[in-house]
Amino acid sequence: MTDTRTVRVEILSRVEGEGALHIETRQGRLERVELQIYEPPRLFESLLRGRPLEETPDITARICGICPVAYQMTAVHALERALGVQITPEIRRLRRLLYCGEWIESHALHIHLLHAPDFLGYDSGLAMAADHPQEVNRGLRLKKHGNQLLEVLGGRAIHPINVAVGGFYRAPRREALQRLIPDFEWGLQAAIEATRWVATLRFPDYCRDYHFVALRHPDEYPFNEGRVASSRGEAIDIDDYERRFAEVHVPHSTALHSETRPDGGCYHVGPLARIALNRDRLLEPARRLADELRFETPCGNPYRSIVARGLELVQAYAEALDILRDYRDFQPHRIPYGHREGTGCAATEAPRGLIFHRYQITADGLIEFAKIVPPTSQNQKQIEDDLRDWLPGVLDRPDAELARRAEELVRNYDPCISCSTHFLKVHRHDH
Amino acid sequence: MPATSSKPRLGVFKFASCDGCQLSLLDAEDELLAIAGQVEICFFPEASSRMLPGPYDVALVEGSITTAHDAERIQQVRRDAKFLMTIGACATAGGIQALRNWGNTAEFVRGVYARPEYIRTLEKSTAIADHVRVDFELRGCPVNHHQLVEVLAALVAGRRPRTPGHAVCLDCKRAGTVCITVARGQPCLGPVTQAGCGAICPAYDRGCFGCHGPARQCNCESLVGHLVQLGHDANDLLPLVRNFNGAAPEFRTVSDRLEQGWPEAGGPPPERIPT
Structure with missing residues (x-):
C-alpha cells in the first residue's frame, strides 16, 4: 500500500459543463491520464433528424449557452451550402459582427472570471474582485458590451433568436448599432489595458510543440470562413476536413475525441492556434499590441493563452467598431431559397476553436443527418497529452496541489464541456 | 470567510443542460458583485473552485434528469436545500433533449456514438419536479437574467418574487x-x-x-x-x-x-x- 495514492477532483471548476480527471500511477510512475467527460449526453445529432432545417440554428444553439452563436453560424453556413444559397456581403458582415459579440462576451468572461484567478491565487473572479476591483469591474463591463451587441443584433445574449438560414429575421436599424459605438470605443482601449494587465501575470515555464489547426482566410482574421490551416502541412478545404480529422469514441468520455488522420495524433485549436496561423491577419490595434507585448508566434505555452484571448478581445472590438461605423440599413436581410436534397458542411471559429458541422437535407427541407464537431472534443486529446507530458515532473507534489495545478493546465483551453458532450475529476489510483 | 456568516447560502447545480441558465447569473454584470455580497456562494462550480457542502438556503437547479446517477443526485440536492428553485426549460420541462421521449433512445445513442455500450442514459429526459418537490420554477430557454436577479433579490429580502404569469x-x-x-x-x-x-x-x-x-x-x-x-x-x-x-x-x-x-x-x- 506504500505506493498507493488516490487524488480526486470530482468536479472541474470554472469551466462550462461537467468533467473529471483520472490519473493512475504505478509505483510512483504515471500510467494513465483520462480527461473524463461525464456530462450527460443530449444526443443532438439524433434529435435533429426529421426536423425542419430552419430550426437548426435555434436547436444547435442549445448545445452551449456560452457559445450559441458559434453553433448558429456553423449551422447556417453548412445548410446554405447544402441549399446552394449565396449570402450577400452585407449579411456576411452582420454575421461577423454577431460573432464579435460572442467572442467579446466569452473571452472577457474566461479572462476575468475563470482564468485570471488561477494566476493570482483566487477561487473565483468574484473572490478576486475584493483585491482587484478595477480589473474585475473592467472585465465585467467588457463582457457586458459583448452581450449588448448580441442583444441588439440577436434579440438576446444567450440563444439569440435572429439568426436564420439565408440571413437574419430582421436587420438591425443603423441607429441601434450606432448607439453602441461610444461604449465600443471605450471598450477597445479597455481591452488593450486588460491584455497589458494579463501579460504581466507570472506564467509557468512550460512549452510544447503543438500541432495548431485553425481557419485561415485570404484577407481576414478567421471567423466564418476560410481554409483549414495547419502548422504542420498545407491548408485544406473544409470539404476535406473529415478526411484529415476523425472522431473516435473512448470509453471514459461522453465526448468524442478528435484526432488527425491517419496517424491518430492530437492537435490544438483555439486562440493560440488562430494567432499562430493568422497573426498577419490581426487588425492594426491587435497586431500592434502583440508586437508591444512581444507575444511570440507560434506560442507553445498553453498558460499564455490568456494573453492570446486578450489579443483576440482587442481584435473583436476593432472589427466590431469597423462594422458598426460603416453599417447602413440594407435589403435583403434574408436570401430566399427553395428546398432541395443536398449535403453541406462548414467550419467557423468559436471562441474556443474551430467548430465543424455537416448536414444532409431532404427535398422536403428536413434534416436527414447531422454531424457536429465542437472545439473542446478536438482539444480533448491534446489536453490529455499535455497532462501526460506535464504530470511526471510534479508527481512528488501533495495531492491537493497536484489536483489544483492539473485543473489549471486544463483551464488554459477554456474547455466547454457542455459542448463537447457528445470532461474532469482527478482520480489517482496507484496500483 | 467567517464561519458565522448569516448570509443565505447559495448552491448552483447542473444536470443535463447547456449551462446557459447559470451563465445568466454571470450575465447580470451590473448586479453580480452586489449579489455576491448579499449571498454566500457556497457551490457554483462554473464560477468558483470553492465548493462547500450543504445545507444550502437556496439551490438553483439547471438541467433535466437523463441518467440514473443524476436521478440519485437530485435527491441529495433536495435533502441539502431549504428552497429549491429550477431555472430554465430543461429543469422545468425536460428541455430540447426531451425530444427523445417520443423516439427510441437506444437508436438516438447509436446515431451519435460509435460505441453505444459506453453510454449510460435513461429512456426519457424528465423535469426536476418529476423527481423531487420544487419550491419555485423560473422558466425560459434561457431564463431572463433580470428575472433571475429579481427572484434572488426577493428570496434575500424574504418577499414574493415578481414574475409574470401572463402570455x-x-x-x-x-x-x-x-x-x-x-x-x-x-x-x-x-x-x-x-x-x-x-x-x-x-x-x-x-x-x-x-x-x-x-x-x-x-x-x-x-x-x-x-x-x-x-x-x-x-x-x-x-x-x-x-x-x-x-x-x-x-x-x-x-x-x-x-x-x-x-x-x-x-x-x-x-x-x-x-x-
Whole structure:
C-alpha cells in the first residue's frame, strides 16, 4: 500500500459543463491520464433528424449557452451550402459582427472570471474582485458590451433568436448599432489595458510543440470562413476536413475525441492556434499590441493563452467598431431559397476553436443527418497529452496541489464541456 | 470567510443542460458583485473552485434528469436545500433533449456514438419536479437574467418574487408590436407562452416558439385549432409545439394530437376560435 495514492477532483471548476480527471500511477510512475467527460449526453445529432432545417440554428444553439452563436453560424453556413444559397456581403458582415459579440462576451468572461484567478491565487473572479476591483469591474463591463451587441443584433445574449438560414429575421436599424459605438470605443482601449494587465501575470515555464489547426482566410482574421490551416502541412478545404480529422469514441468520455488522420495524433485549436496561423491577419490595434507585448508566434505555452484571448478581445472590438461605423440599413436581410436534397458542411471559429458541422437535407427541407464537431472534443486529446507530458515532473507534489495545478493546465483551453458532450475529476489510483 | 456568516447560502447545480441558465447569473454584470455580497456562494462550480457542502438556503437547479446517477443526485440536492428553485426549460420541462421521449433512445445513442455500450442514459429526459418537490420554477430557454436577479433579490429580502404569469401576446400589445399571426398569418406561440423574454421574436419578425413554456391557463388547443384553420399543416405545426418545452404537459398533449393529423383524427376542436 506504500505506493498507493488516490487524488480526486470530482468536479472541474470554472469551466462550462461537467468533467473529471483520472490519473493512475504505478509505483510512483504515471500510467494513465483520462480527461473524463461525464456530462450527460443530449444526443443532438439524433434529435435533429426529421426536423425542419430552419430550426437548426435555434436547436444547435442549445448545445452551449456560452457559445450559441458559434453553433448558429456553423449551422447556417453548412445548410446554405447544402441549399446552394449565396449570402450577400452585407449579411456576411452582420454575421461577423454577431460573432464579435460572442467572442467579446466569452473571452472577457474566461479572462476575468475563470482564468485570471488561477494566476493570482483566487477561487473565483468574484473572490478576486475584493483585491482587484478595477480589473474585475473592467472585465465585467467588457463582457457586458459583448452581450449588448448580441442583444441588439440577436434579440438576446444567450440563444439569440435572429439568426436564420439565408440571413437574419430582421436587420438591425443603423441607429441601434450606432448607439453602441461610444461604449465600443471605450471598450477597445479597455481591452488593450486588460491584455497589458494579463501579460504581466507570472506564467509557468512550460512549452510544447503543438500541432495548431485553425481557419485561415485570404484577407481576414478567421471567423466564418476560410481554409483549414495547419502548422504542420498545407491548408485544406473544409470539404476535406473529415478526411484529415476523425472522431473516435473512448470509453471514459461522453465526448468524442478528435484526432488527425491517419496517424491518430492530437492537435490544438483555439486562440493560440488562430494567432499562430493568422497573426498577419490581426487588425492594426491587435497586431500592434502583440508586437508591444512581444507575444511570440507560434506560442507553445498553453498558460499564455490568456494573453492570446486578450489579443483576440482587442481584435473583436476593432472589427466590431469597423462594422458598426460603416453599417447602413440594407435589403435583403434574408436570401430566399427553395428546398432541395443536398449535403453541406462548414467550419467557423468559436471562441474556443474551430467548430465543424455537416448536414444532409431532404427535398422536403428536413434534416436527414447531422454531424457536429465542437472545439473542446478536438482539444480533448491534446489536453490529455499535455497532462501526460506535464504530470511526471510534479508527481512528488501533495495531492491537493497536484489536483489544483492539473485543473489549471486544463483551464488554459477554456474547455466547454457542455459542448463537447457528445470532461474532469482527478482520480489517482496507484496500483 | 467567517464561519458565522448569516448570509443565505447559495448552491448552483447542473444536470443535463447547456449551462446557459447559470451563465445568466454571470450575465447580470451590473448586479453580480452586489449579489455576491448579499449571498454566500457556497457551490457554483462554473464560477468558483470553492465548493462547500450543504445545507444550502437556496439551490438553483439547471438541467433535466437523463441518467440514473443524476436521478440519485437530485435527491441529495433536495435533502441539502431549504428552497429549491429550477431555472430554465430543461429543469422545468425536460428541455430540447426531451425530444427523445417520443423516439427510441437506444437508436438516438447509436446515431451519435460509435460505441453505444459506453453510454449510460435513461429512456426519457424528465423535469426536476418529476423527481423531487420544487419550491419555485423560473422558466425560459434561457431564463431572463433580470428575472433571475429579481427572484434572488426577493428570496434575500424574504418577499414574493415578481414574475409574470401572463402570455407573451400581452407583452407584444404593450410594446406595440404588430401581430404577425393577425397581420401575416404566421404561426406564433405568443398567446400560450409565458412572458419573460420581452416578446423578442415577434419584434424580430418571427413567431414565438415557446422558450418560456406554457403560460398560466393557456389554451394551446384553441390556438393550434386556429392556426390549422388559417391553413397551416399539422405536420408543420408539430415541431413548433414540440421543441424546447415540448414535454410540458400543456404542449405535450397538443403535439400528440398534431401527430395524429389534427383535426381529422382529433375531431373538430376549433369551437372557441377567435374571429
